[in-house]
Amino acid sequence: MPTLAGPPPLPVLGNLLDFGRDPLGFLDRVTQQYGCGVKIRIESARDTYIVTDPAQVEEVLVNTGRTFQKGYQRHPLMRLVLGNGLVTSEGEFWLRQRRLAQPAFHRARIASYGETMVRFADRQLQGWQDGQDLNLSEAMMHLTMEIITQTVFDVDLHGDPRAQNVSRAVNTVLDEYSHQMTSAVRALMERLPIHLPVPGEGRLRKAVQELDTLILALVAERRAEGRDHGDLLSMFLDARDEDGSGMTDAQLRDELVTLFLAGHETTANALTWSFFLLSQHPEVEAKLHAEVRGVLGNRLPTVQDLPRLPYTGQIVKEVLRLYPPVWWLSREPQADWRCDDVLVPAGAEVGISPWVMHRDAGFYPEPLAFQPERWTPEFEAQLPRYAYFPFGGGPRLCIGNNFALMEAALVMATIAQRFHVEVSEPQQVMADPSLTLRPKGGLRVRLHERKERS
Template identity: 35%
Template structure:
């Protein structure tokens, strides 16, 4: 078996403080210094493999996926999400997936378009009451917008009044999660994530707030039936699931269903502001396709440049920036033995920047995603929604949502990054814009 390159000796020991300070910078440095197949010495008894080659990604996530389970780093998420679709394993997970999958069939997803367009209209009407040049936090605005979408489409609930409380609570929970998994004690002490530290107590208060929102949604639906068109909440309540299981699924989709798309849209608006030619082309396409009306489902296939902009944004700033697995039995990847119990990291952030598959990988070029542009590209060189049977069930929903919302925003407003602002990627469960993205609003 071949030995993969990677840091050794003092260089390996120096990784721990860097992991705590900035894990995104650490894996980027490993990728730059050692290539797309890297080994890292044992961390808490686990040998770590960082694989950023699409062939390896396909092996771990698809070809031999039955041999891989979620890595221990997902364990603290169970404190928030319980046994929801993101964190569960085995037959219980498979049953959940079979239950939820039909909700995200294309025929159902297209039916969500009016609610998506309506949410955009409500946000933009609010912006229209502001004078030109008003500065808003694009990240916070997109979070509120996508929360409105997920509430109305999946839960039949109006969550706009909850946004002010849910945003800080979610930020607290995600920050607490990262503090736990970056700590050396997480790898050395069993159940460290359950220790009653100040960090844990802050997280528990925020978790309680989020669960209270979900409980109110469930109670309201039990008291009064939902719309004529059944939504996800109806499906969950009709299934043979306990109250805790229903809550876990709602918590999962509230996080995955709005946090990821909000980040994708926020980064997209930032990139468009710094690439005016791409933004001008986007505005021209939107004006041509929509002709002054609100976007509808049938527009999605015509908005080719709009969808390409979203995809290129997710290439550079994938909301799900890291995927971690653990083999249950020994495996071989690229001629390297992967022992059972190792940690295998496949990072979309790095895969999307692999120069062997992406010319000018740091550049913003939506043309990469126009029809026919992907000819010859490795299928797993781009994986914003993961891959294999655990690929994000809502990928189609997210792409439709992001495309229609971006079109609606572009139709009515131009957003310019405030001079001197430099958004920094903040790697939590998702890739958030650290400190927000201050942007000035201008009517078109």
């Protein structure tokens, strides 16, 4: 049986140092040099096989739950933060939770949140001024946190006394979780024969405990109240399985934390990258502004406007191609899996990188160019199905994908209608492959209010 080629690993450390120094560059180099199926060693106990063929990616993602599983439950940080929610659970338990959660993400239900997204975006813009400098990453993170808090918990961070505690706990959890999950120092310490406390893990545990306390208090309050607030928590509380049972407090906690953490950082990053790219491509921004102004005039967008804003949707698709929020995902075969002429052993890691595949010249002419116009129906029809998968795929497709796409388009239109965003030092902007793909150090911008508004 042939052995997959790959970069030579160091004793004990494998390829961890190269991967840890520059994950995206490392993935680009090894996949270009060795092709689909390159074998690397970034964990101490098993190899990782990187798959870049759309047909094989489809086989892996579509068969997750049958011949493949996520295997995330064995990761102590994922268990600590996400518990046994939709991202981490497996098998029959996952299937039950997905069935219980699915009605909350029905298109009609999601569309009802569009007004909240636009209203909160408009509220934030009321505080923006012509010539103002700000960190757009922070502004978008704050906005999407407000939106997800309102839509999940019916809590407005502007007026609720719990707002400061919620915001602080979530920010600490996100920052420390992202740092710990991508820390080469942590990975190295885990290989030591003795256990040593990892820097920052104590802060993470404390923040998780604080967030749990806040969420469980909200759940208890709602159970006692028994009223439908029109939010996702109400839907989860009302959800019933075939046997009439609902979610326990522990299950609610895991699903709510998963939604809360995954539901705002990914969209915030997508919006930040959108305005970075628009600032570097004035011709694209001009077409966006012409579309928005032609359809909306000076009124705010609504969900009903989205079909009449096709170029806005094309921009969102192209941003998610170049800067997919989830840049790396993995599965593990439950039995030996044949990848072409190579046998991948059971329990190994199969790595899949949207970052790599979305920038493959074999699928995307001029792959590094920002070209929203490429997303025509004809182009999409000929594109292999799993050459583009910003939200994963198969049965574990992100349950909130429609929420995220709608939020990105509505917020982008709301901002572009009123402001041009100038990036202060575009040459310094780098992608930081943390838990999600964010601009390293944030994105400093200067705001320019559009003068044609009456």
